[in-house]
Amino acid sequence: MKGSTSRSVVRRCVERARSVLTVIGILLSVTCAPANAASGVDVAQLVNQRYDSRVERCAVDRPIWMCSGLVVRPLAGGASQQLAALTPEETQTQSAELAFVRGDLRTSSLGATAGFILADGFTASGWQKPYDVRCVYPVDVTPPGITGAHGCDLLGGTTPVPPDWSSCATHGVTDATSWLAHFVANGQTPLRQCSLSAQVATQFYAAMQAHGQVADSLAQMPMSLLIPAWNPATPATIPIQAFYFDVSTPGQLVQAQRYQMQYFTATNEWVPILRVMFAPGQGASFGYDETDQLDSGFRVVARLKARFADTSPSCNGGTRAAYFCAGVIIRMVAVRDMPIWNPRPDYITRDGVSTSYMRADARVTQLATGRGGTGLIFKEFGAPVEYPLTMKCAFPANAATASRPDSCMRPGQNRYCDALGVTTYAAWGASQCPFSVTPAQFNLSVTVRRDHAGAVDAWNEQTIKPWTRDIPAKIPLEAFVAVGDAFVDARTIQLGYMNATGRFLPIVRVNATAAPDQMFIYVPADQVGGQP
Known part of the structure; x- marks a missing residue:
């Protein structure tokens, strides 16, 4: 029996030593790395790892939020919402209300369908943006502005010992069992709960245990943390690791992009947007998609410029x-024809949708007029x-294809330019024949x-050729x-x-008469998500 006990003690000591060494390694890595060093994919992986973590404490005796779980700022949304704004209650208590979620809780949301995720406590310290947690409420609550102890004393009468502002000790509550008994005695009312310590590792874990035993309706919401309120005028001081939006709720990507833009304006740093999805009984998963990011337009423009400069006569050998x-x-399309991604009935009738082909040697100096200056850019074929398009024919100039029955041949025509021996612009002007889309003939339509x-x-x-509608x-x-x-x-x-797809495509400024490096320009502020 004694030998078994000794082995158990040794095992616990070894596990604790390993935990300490792991945390030291994490601290060294995050302290030496800049805040924005991780890629979006890396950030998603880190967030998922913290969400899936099941530790009861961090290092030797630090509370869970220092290395495990997610500290989240849910934001209500709306075009005028400022990511660093404080509510009137928060301004009065001088505490910002955050949510805490982890995979072993029954939480089914992050408190709002968009918002931001803070770095864990260790990482935030490495970024020189440390934060402290004043107290933790097992059940989601918004303390009224008059609440004592910076919002941590809903019941009153507590004499806090900063930086620990929790109130449960005053009521003899120190663990999950006593917290639940106290909560039941107070009618299981969120505004009548005491707050546990976020400084003491065992009490923070007790808050998680208590959260796991309350009624389902309460357990579906995150736990509440209170931290010292930040200055709304200096969002750069907030250790934001990622923005998020719930993919199950339409319209939230735009809101996440607005927050991303606000933070970039304040810091000149692009912080990634993550997609979050809750699966019944499985919790949340976080993913990164490059096309969700407001700065993805810069990469799109780089590709457009490269393709414009490429005068290769053909592809694939x-x-x-x-x-x-x-x-x-x-x-080019007109907004009056929304949804503009659907071919109009007349395009379907004549079996053709007209486009223009811009290339450095194509001498295109203007895009089709009469449609209000808006249009679509297609990917290279x-x-x-998922749905490849089909090119039917090409013309070296505006060919008035609306009057051509099949959008290629004029009435009475039945041969392509190669069959007619057309090899010059002047000869084409006389015949108005369509060029076929073989490598040689398509390139000839340009040259x-x-x-x-x-x-x-x-x-x-x-x-x-018109594509399928909708x-x-x-x-x-x-x-x-x-x-x-x-x-x-x-x-x-x-x-x-x-709204139709849940996907972001950038708006690109196109000026056909500009210098090649200025022909395609991306400006984040032009986008819906870049608007204040």
Whole structure:
């Protein structure tokens, strides 16, 4: 018996030593790393690891929130919501209310469908942005502004010992069992609960145990933490590790992007947005998608500039036409035709949707007019997509395809340009024939413009076969276009697409007469999520 007890003691000592060494390693790594060093994928992994952690304390005797679980700031939403704003109650108590969630709790939400996640206590200290937790309430509650002890004393009469502002000790409550008995005696009313210590590891864990034993309706909500209120004018001091939005609630990506933009404006740092999804009986999972990020537009523009500069005559070793890897295909649309991702009935009738092909040697100086300066940019046709598009024919200038029965051949025509021997812009002007989309012929439709000594039409034209209606998420779109000052209409299109698909596509400023490095410009403030 004594030998068994000794082995048990040794085992606990070894496990504790391992825990200490692990935490020391974490501290060294986060202290030496800048706050924004981790990629979005890395941040998602760290957040999931903390959510899935099951430790009862951190290091030797530090409370759980220092290394495990998630400290979350749920935000109610709305276009005017400021991420660092304090409520009137918080201003009065000088405590900010946060939520605590972990995978072993029955919590089924983060308290709101969008908000931000703080770094754990150790990491925040490494960023030189430490925070302290004044107290923890096992049941979600918003303390009234008049609550004593900075919001930690709902029942009154507590004499706190800062930095521990908790109130339960005054009522003889020190563990989960006594907290539950006290809560029942006070009618199981959230505003009549005492707060446990967030400084003492055993009491914070007791708060989690108590949360796990309350009624389901209360356990579905997170635990409440109170920390010293930050200065709303200096959001850079808040150790935000990620923003989040609940994918099950429409419209929340825009809100998360607004918070991301606000933080960038204050700090010049892009903090990642994470998707969160709760599965019944399985808790939450957090994921990172590069296309959710407001700064993803910069990467889109970099790709557009690279494709515009690529004058390759063909792709894939000459087996594919140039539009499979080079150039930029744009379709101008009018916001009055929303949803603009659906082909209009007349396009379906004539079996064609008109586009323009921009490339450094294509001499396109203007995009199609008469549609208000808004449009769509398609991905290169060689990109891996769910719904590939089909190019039907190409023209070196505006070919008035609306009057062509199949959007390629004019009435009475039945041959492509190669069959007619058309190899110059002047010859094409006389015949108005369509170029086929073989690698050689498609490239010729571009180079006849390039090589023509005289003036050419402001834009060229290519016909794409209409795609199926009502599949916006499947169409290989890359961005939306704003020409001139068409930002309001472009945002209407962007928001409509986000509402229909839950996905973000950037608005890109396109100026066909600008220098190549200025032809495609991305500005975060142009986006719906970049608006105040």
